[in-house]
Each structure stands twice: as C-alpha cells, then as structure tokens.
Amino acid sequence: MKITVSINLGGYSFNIDEDAYAELKMYLRNLELHFAGEESSSEILADIETRMAELFRAKLTGYKQVINIGDVHETISVLGTPEDISDNEGTPTREKFSSPGYHRMYRDPDHRIIGGVCSGMGAYWNIDPLIVRIIFIALAFGGGLGILVYLILYIVIPEAKTTAQKIEMKGEPVNIHNIKDSVKKEFNTVRKKMKF
Amino acid sequence: MDLENTKAQMRKGILEYCILSVLSRNSCYASDIIKELKEAEVIVVEGTLYPLLTRQKNAGLLSYRWEESQQGPPRKYYELTTDGRSHLADLDKSWKELVESVNRIRTR
Numbered sequence: 001m002k003i004t005v006s007i008n009l010g011g012y013s014f015n016i017d018e019d020a021y022a023e024l025k026m027y028l029r030n031l032e033l034h035f036a037g038e039e040s041s042s043e044i045l046a047d048i049e050t051r052m053a054e055l056f057r058a059k060l061t062g063y064k065q066v067i068n069i070g071d072v073h074e075t076i077s078v079l080g081t082p083e084d085i086s087d088n089e090g091t092p093t094r095e096k097f098s099s100p101g102y103h104r105m106y107r108d109p110d111h112r113i114i115g116g117v118c119s120g121m122g123a124y125w126n127i128d129p130l131i132v133r134i135i136f137i138a139l140a141f142g143g144g145l146g147i148l149v150y151l152i153l154y155i156v157i158p159e160a161k162t163t164a165q166k167i168e169m170k171g172e173p174v175n176i177h178n179i180k181d182s183v184k185k186e187f188n189t190v191r192k193k194m195k196f
Numbered sequence: 197m198d199l200e201n202t203k204a205q206m207r208k209g210i211l212e213y214c215i216l217s218v219l220s221r222n223s224c225y226a227s228d229i230i231k232e233l234k235e236a237e238v239i240v241v242e243g244t245l246y247p248l249l250t251r252q253k254n255a256g257l258l259s260y261r262w263e264e265s266q267q268g269p270p271r272k273y274y275e276l277t278t279d280g281r282s283h284l285a286d287l288d289k290s291w292k293e294l295v296e297s298v299n300r301i302r303t304r
Contacts, residue, residue: 010269011268011269012268031243035247038247038250039250039251040250040254043250044246044247044250047226047246047249047250047272048243048246050226050269050272051226051227051230051242053268054227057268077241078241078242079242079243080240080241080242080243080244081241084240084241084243085241085243085244085247
C-alpha cells in the first residue's frame, strides 16, 4: 500500500504516489532555479508544466490511474534536467544566484520553542540554541531584561520562510545543491510527521 | 576539444532557426513543434524548446493566442509576427551562405 497525493499540474488533476511526488517537486524546484535569472521565467515553467501534464496523461489508462515514480523518471528524461537543457543550449551550467557565505540572521521556525529567535541565533553562530536559551532565561530572571530583548529581536529579525533563507541563515552558499539537500530534508520531516 | 560541446553549439543556433521555419508554414501548438523537431532530430530534450519560444516571443518574433481544446485546458498557439518573418528571411539567406561556405572548404 502506498499513500498518494493529489496535484494540479497544468490545469489537470493527478493522483501521484508520494515518492513520485517528492521527485517531481524537486525537479520542478530545480527548473525554477535554473530559469530564475530569465525574463518571464514563470511563463517558461508554466509551459513545461503543461507539457508534463500531457505526458502524464498519456501514461494513464482505465486500469492505471496513479502516476508512479517510473512515470516521473521517464517524463524527466524526455523533458531533460536543468543540466541537459543547458548542455543542449550550449551554455555551461551556471550556479544560479550563489552568494557564497551570504549570511543573515533569521528566526528559525523549524526548531522554535516560542518565536524561533534563539534557534535562529543558534543556527547563525552555529552553536547549540540551548546555550542561547539559557542566556535569555538568565537575563529574564535578572530584572526582566531578557524578555524585553527577546521581544525586540522577535520584531526586528525576519522569519526564514523560503528554503534559500534557511540556507542563508546557516551561512552556506545558496546554490542548487544546497537547495536540493534542504528540500529533501524538509520532505523527510513532513513524511515522518505524517506517519505518526 | 569536447565533441559533445561542439555539437551542442552547432545545434543551438540551428534550433532557433528551425522553430521559426516550422512556424512559417502555419501556427502551431508547442507539442506539434516538438514533434517535428524530434522527428528531424534537432532537439534532444524537450525542455530546451520552452525557454527559446519565450525568448523569441519576448523579442517580438512570435506571438501566441489561446485556443480552446476539446481534450483539456486551452492551448497556446504560436505564430510568426511580421518581424519574425523578416528575421526568418535573413536566417534563410545566411543558412544558405553558411552551407555553401562549408561545402567549399570541405570539397577543396
């Protein structure tokens, strides 16, 4: 037995296996990054999604109603990975908007206890957020300063919402490989949560 | 020298020319263009076509209209603009010159 996900691709609705969905999502995310610098990149992506929907529909019959991982792999090989597409265009694969070491402080919503301020600081300095939390609690008992500082930081520091921001928070360069890794991690956490 | 890279460079210029040529006959749905390019073996992965179409459209060589389809959502039909036609005429000319030049060298 497998869990399926229902998606809307190019105006058609599909039932797709969970693992196939993860693969598809990663592929589309990579394409999005590949075309990020391009004028009307969203239009290119929409066109590709439409074509993908067409290829998927050709794979479904009265007996086969779910898109599986094999279908996704075949479709990707027909459409081409970002690397194939740039090879075909004759332009070398560029690392898109890789800002090496671009390092910003964000609030980390994935590991937060209250507002993600301490976990964000922990990720920024690469220390255990527990240490930051202990300092804040100590300050809070010493005249309530900790609470005030926390509130100010909560307002001032933005939350890391996108994958790119979460990578920036840790000071790693934002490029296709890191994003791929984080998306995989995100997906695995979601899957674990769903199992319980 | 990297053979694959040289081949890719050759295909790149030709592909844009081929798209315009396909569209010079009649307006087409993207999948029809793909079918023709695949049969002629000038395209390897389909994903290459879409950025090119959008770039040519942004450059004013192509335009598109939405057409209802019986099998699903409306489809984008591409056609050449007047600019596109004169662009294609230029490319036709330089293609002929190119073939002649290369042949002259090869048969010397």
